[in-house]
Every structure is written in structure tokens, then in C-alpha cells.
Amino acid sequence: MIQSNEFYGYHSEWNLGSPGGWDYQRITQEIGRAVWKQIEKNINLKLELDFDHPLLHPVNGFVNMLVSAHFRKKGETIAVVAEEETLDSVVENKNLASHLNRTSGVKSVLIAPHQLELFKGEVCYQKSPISIIFMDFNTDVLLKLHRKHNLSPLLQAVQEGRVINPRGTEPINVKSMFEIITDPRFNSVFHPETIKRTPWTRRFFQRSTESAEGKSIKDLIEWTRKNWENLVLKPERGYSGIGVRVGGVHPDADAAIELALSGKHGPYIVQQKVPLPLWAETIPELDTNHKILKAVEYQTDFRCLFNHNGLLGFLCRYGHVPTNVGSGGGVQPLAILKSDISIRDATQRINDSILSMRPDDVIDVIRIQSHMALDNSFTYLLGPIKMALRPRLITEPQMDALAVYCKNIWKDCIKLEKMWYSRELDHLISIEPEELKIARSQPWRGSEAIIASDGIFSFGAHKPH
Structure with a gap:
């Protein structure tokens, strides 16, 4: 049986460009906590679960990083920069600008990249100097938009080191980097756990x-x-x-x-x-057409978000293959198991209890879930983002192990950047010269950035095969 401080599995990919999910989990936790309270009115599980641990709300650590960078830079405003067509639809970016504006001494705006301007030689928005920019797209998109709009102010911000993530992460933000990590001829410089968890x-x-x-x-x-x-x-x-x-x-x-x-x-x-059963969990689900509850096996996805200070938190997703929301997947609350019981047994107890509920009572739970999702604009296309009825479970020792795992990846990414600058990775990178020029204009070197590692992990709830 898996120990309380262990986890199985691999990372399927890393994202060093502009990873998301840092606010989606906060929303998921708020809805998941309310849903759990409603479920507990119908069943008596006697399990102690924590939905409120700081690592279950990664947006707070992300905002702290941006605010810290803001106060070290000359400028008045933090710009959250996203593609124009997403400004009204991506709730995460809207919430980020609002969150920053609630912070003492901070002003933030959500804008399209071509809304930046140069005023008296400084990068500005409506003549207000920009301190830092969180850019919600990668450098290939930046280059494409620059050819359309002439984004000289944004490129100047890159050169001045104002963009997070630094564009210097882009050359190593490709899945081909996993080749060198899994090639025994070259991978001795990387941490053993990074190697072990890389397919x-x-x-x-x-x-x-x-x-x-x-x-x-x-x-x-x-x-x-x-x-x-x-x-x-x-x-x-x-x-x-x-x-x-x-x-x-x-x-x-x-x-x-x-x-x-x-x-x-x-x-x-x-x-x-990675064998599908390893990163699959059984989740209760209501068949609304027939009003019956059933146990459905889904694939899970566990995104770890971290920066130079360490682990920021997680994003839990579930679905089929792949698990992305855009491919029909959904999100799942995360709860820390405090009771003296294994993850597998606790998960089974929750599943059995939900499956024993009256369908009408589950419909009431789903109604609460849907209303809260709509209230938070937590939607995709025509309706609320799909959300699991039960939380995924994890222990605090497992989170401690994940913190060490992420710290090692951070260090290994710095090594990869150094290898790129020494021309050791040229054969692995297929990026056009103009994009590489932008990357070289803002080296990363371990400065403020948010990195995601998408884990296909088990914390003990998977079925043994």
C-alpha cells in the first residue's frame, strides 16, 4: 500500500511559458466546500477533510510574486496582457487584475498587447508607466501579433525585464526537452527524481x-x-x-x-x-437522463504550480484522454485527508456513501454546484465547467514530497537554460530565429516565473492492477 508521504506516477509535460489554473482551483475549492457541506447533510462519513489549506489556493502565492516584482521595478501599474478576443471570456485573467487591485499600493489593468504605448520613452498604458507584465500567451503568439499590430512597447518591456514569465524560458518550454532528461548519455546533471518521473x-x-x-x-x-x-x-x-x-x-x-x-x-x-490505470480514479456521477447514480472511472491530471520560492499550489482536472477542459474534461476539488485512514479506503468510503444517496438529493447538490459556477463565471462555451461531485484526496506529507519534487524541477530547468545558452540544446529546439532573438533579449536565470508540471499521479486511490 502507498505510504502517506509517497505518490506514484510521472509528469506528462512542463509549462514554462504562461501556465494557467492558479485561480481556477480557488473557485473549484469554494464550490467544492459548499457541495461537500451539502453532501454531509445526507451522509455521515466521519472523515476530517481540509478544503482551505493555502496550497489549495495557488493564486495567492502567484499574486504575492507579482506584487513583490512590481515594488522592485520602476512603474505604477501591473498589466495583465492577454489576446484581445479573450479579455471578456477568460475569467482567470479578469480575476487576477481584480485581485491585484485589492492589494494595497497596487494598480492593475487587463489589456490587449496593442494597448500598450511608449510615452516619453517608457512602456505605459494611458500614460501610466508599467512596472511588470503578466503575459498570458507564449512568444510564438507574441511574434504573430507583433507582425499584425507592431508591438514595439511590449518588446521593449521584454528587453527591460518586465515580462513574467521571462521570454528566456521559451526555448526550453518544448516537450523535446524530455529527450535529454531521459537520455542516459546526457542526463547525469539532473536530479534523480526528475529523471525517474519523466517518461x-x-x-x-x-x-x-x-x-x-x-x-x-x-x-x-x-x-x-x-x-x-x-x-x-x-x-x-x-x-x-x-x-x-x-x-x-x-x-x-x-x-x-x-x-x-x-x-x-x-x-x-x-x-x-503511462499506464492509464495508474492515474485513474473512480468518481460517482449522476445519470441525469435515467436519474441513477453510477461509478465512473476517469483519468486524472494534477498540475503543480511553483516559482523561485517553492510550491504555490495545485490544479486538479479529470476526464478522459486528454483531460483538458477543452477536450471535455472538468475540474475537481482537492481536500487534505486529516483522518487516520488510507487514501484508498477514504476514497472508497466517500464513493460508496455518495452512491447510496437518493438521486433527488444529488440533484440538489448539482444545482448548488451549477449555480455557484455561474455566479463565478466559471463556464466553458455554453455552461458551467464540469466538476466532480467528490474531492480528490491528498495528505500533508504527500504535499511536502511534492514541494521537494517541484524544487528539483526548478533547479533542473535552470540547468536546461544554461545548456541552451551554451548551444548544447540546439538540436532539440525547432523555433524560428526571430522568436529566439526575443528569448535572448530577456534571460530567465531563475528570476520570478511561474512553472507548471502536469503530473499524472496517484496518491493511493487508483485501483491496483
């Missing part, structure tokens, strides 16, 4: 290489075709699950390989598939 990864094209077991692969494409059941193909710079193909989930290996080689989503990586 075997190789850039995908006609080449020879070695498998995770160290066996010779003469033709990676044909080897992928023969071993497709246990592999995944992903765009090097993809997001939201776009273009991802998973062996077993997408059974047509030929179609997956053809897509990866087509160039439609840019260069690809091939990656060892």
Missing part, C-alpha cells in the same frame, strides 16, 4: 535511437508503428490536447504517425505511455 521521450522523425530499456532502435517511425499500444505522439509545442494521439485510445497507428509527420501541428515527440 521516455524522443523527437519523432526518421532516425535511430535507443528505447527506454537501452535497446537499439534502427528506425524510430517503424518501431513506433510496431509498439504503438504503449506510446503517445504529441506536438512539441502543443496545448489543450490538440493533435495528441495515444496508443490504445487511438488504435490506428498509421493515422497517428501520418498526422505526426504531416507538419500540421509542427514537429512531434514520441513518448512512453
